Amino acid sequence: MAESGSKIREDDKFPGRLKKHVCQPCLSKDKQTVADKFCSTCNEFQCNDCSNVHNVLAILKNHKLVSVKEANVASISFKMKALDICDQHQHSLEFFCEDEKKLCCSTCAIVNHRKCHSVVEIEKIAGKITSPISTLGDELKEAKEAAESVARHIRSSKDQLAEDIKEIQVEIRQIRDEVMRIFDDLEDSVAQRAEILLRETLENLSKKQTLNEKHLTDVTSSLETIESIFKNGTSVQKYIAEHKMESKVNSLCRNIKEEYKKLETLKISFHFDETLKLPPLPNSEYVPGQLLFKTTRLGDVNSVNMAMNLTPVSTIILKKTGYEIKNPLYTSIDFLPDGRLVAVDNQNKKCLVYNEKLEKVGSCALPYYPLSAVVVSEEEVAITRGEQYKIEFLHVSKCNEIRSSKTCKVKTKYYSICLKDDKQFVVGTYDEPRPVRIVTLTGKEYDFGVNFPNKTYTIDSSASTYIKSSDKVVITDRYDHTVYIYDIKTDTRVVVKDDQIQEPCGAAVGPSDTILVCCCKTKTIVQISETGQMLSSYKLDMDYPYKVCVSRDKSFIAVANNCHGINKMQKFKISC
Known part of the structure; x- marks a missing residue:
């Protein structure tokens, strides 16, 4: 058969629909032919030979054929990648058989579905039915x-x-x-x-x-x-x-x-x-x-369903007041049982209280540099001290008044601190070969019966938290970009490394006993399962996220950062 259009040059080809108008039925037969006509119903460019089928088949006689020059190119600019072509006959899909729930080209409609009761044009029903x-x-x-x-x-x-x-x-x-x-x-x-x-x-x-x-x-x-x-x-x-x-x-x-x-x-x-x-x-x-x-x-265990979503609730910029010498640096934050937040400002030696809207409602000057804080009870907070062998206790009243309660002397330098139970803390050390220890509320110190690696962390290079239900200790190694999960019962550990874990700092226990870790370098909060599986990662609108805490009902988290630029504290609603 003689071709009505001229051959397409090899260097005119590119994938998908061709920019230069080519006969699409010929293209499906591996032939490159310049198109002469465009059928808006078929949504195809066709050469004269291929377009003649419109004069042969009665069902195609109502199709709108125009010359290529008159075609509205904008209506066909989207690349369907042959999704609109019949697999069997290589013709455009124009009909839908409602009896058999199948897409049909004109040949399918005549040959395979002529006994069906309802074969309708796609163009007529596509806009009426909501497509999922x-x-x-x-x-x-x-x-x-x-x-x-x-x-x-x-x-x-x-x-x-x-x-x-x-x-x-x-x-x-x-x-x-x-x-x-x-x-x-x-x-x-x-x-x-x-x-x-x-x-x-x-x-x-x-x-x-x-x-x-x-x-x-x-x-x-x-x-x-x-x-x-x-x-x-x-x-x-x-x-x-x-x-x-x-x-x-x-x-x-x-x-x-x-x-x-x-x-x-x-x-x-x-x-x-x-x-x-x-x-x-x-x-x-x-x-x-x-x-x-x-x-x-x-x-x-469907870990995918354990992945959490975070919705921003409140954000505040931390700025120095007229009485402060340095910009605030919150080295620790924690939720009180009623939803208020306690924060310690290491740079300005302060303890502060924020309400649920992150409005400051209480403040107290401290005679020492606070490092880490944990809420012990409804009105009590414990704080580790920099360069001093002491754990301080503060009383935080319902009226947001803060006063010193007692001091426990210890024999080890402690940085991070969290509750093990109602009588003991799990505390991370620095300048000490044992990376984590147990301290009672009265100041007695014990070691875990676990073979921790013989590595001494400097201050601010590691943090720890504790999963009470499974008796597991979590340790972050900031400059090794690693999170360790130690099972105290079996004296085994899981090593978690991932591209998303870069300079991990503060850690906390989140929903379903998953582990939330601040990653300074990637500006994210990552969520890890108890078995060490990465579950989710949330990009934060702050540089160097540093500390994270979780509310008692596991419905909110708060994050504070540590950088030389803009320091922030943010609160998020948790959903799964």
Whole structure:
């Protein structure tokens, strides 16, 4: 057949609909032909040969054909990426069969649906029916979050496995020092077995990661298409895209959710026999212990639903008053049970009280530099002191009057402080090899029965908090960009590293016992599960967020920053 239009030059091509008007039916047959006509009903450019079908089929005779020069290009500028083309016949989708709930081209309508009772033109019904295409976008966003959680969890699992292997080797070395003859061979033996197990496990994780990255790419591409159609497409285009992409979106969401349900925490540990006897056989034939690989399925716990949303409630700029020498620097904040906020200003040696609207309602000068504060009861606050071995107690009345209550002398320098129970604190140290300790309300000091790393933190380089329900201690390492979660009952830990965790400072326990951490460098609050999984990240309108606290009913959080520019305090409503 002779082509009515001329060939298109190779260098005139570009993806999607072509900028130069090309016959689209020919294009679907891998032919490049200049278009002569435009059908506004088909929404297609066609050459003379292809447009002649309008004169042959009665059902197409009412279509509006105009020359290319007369075509309204603006009406077809949106790229549908072939979503409006019939997969079977490569014709434009023009009809919808209400009996079978299917999109049809003109050929479909004549050949496959002539016995159906209701085949209507899409153009007539598209504007009358509300299309839930935005719902597809929401589902894709949720699936994207799950896929990103899978990626973060895999990265965290790799780091955790490496940490577990290191801890096994440290444990083995400690025992080897006591019984050198037996344990010289043991370290090499276990390390080899662990290496094999680690290699096999990492291979499996890499396969899962590759599959997840493909899903994430597909989700991102589909989401971009959905959002573009929702924003720029016509009602017809939205209607078509909804029906064309529904199956693909459902399949993607189903596959990603299945992967998410299969997420597992990976744990390698080494347990020695209860009764260790010197064997008569060479150590190569006898291993006094067992290498364990523990897998815990996370699919039963829907961590995605634990992710929180923050809605700003109030914001105040912290400025010095006429009586203050320096700009305020709030090194700690905490909620009183009635919703008021207590803050300590390290620069100006003050304790302040704010109401629920963040209006200052009380203030008291202090004879020392306050570091961290925690609300002990309805009218009592405990404060750690800089460079002094003391914990101070203040009485904060319902009328916002503040006065000194008592002082407890201690033997360790303490920085961060939080409640362990109604009689004890969990306190973070500085210039001390034990990073966290227990202090009673009367000043008695104890150590946790946990093998914390032998690392001494300087002031302001670490903070801690405590999860009462599971007996876990959380420690932030600001300059190692790491959050550690220590399980006191099992003497194990989870190491949390992520691109979003940069210079972690203050930490607090949030809804569902999740962990909220201020990240100075990324200007965010990140939310982490007890198992070390990244749940959410919220970008803050402040530089260097420094301290965070949570109200008693877990419905509000407050954040204060620490920078040389504008210091702020913000309050947010929590929703899940």
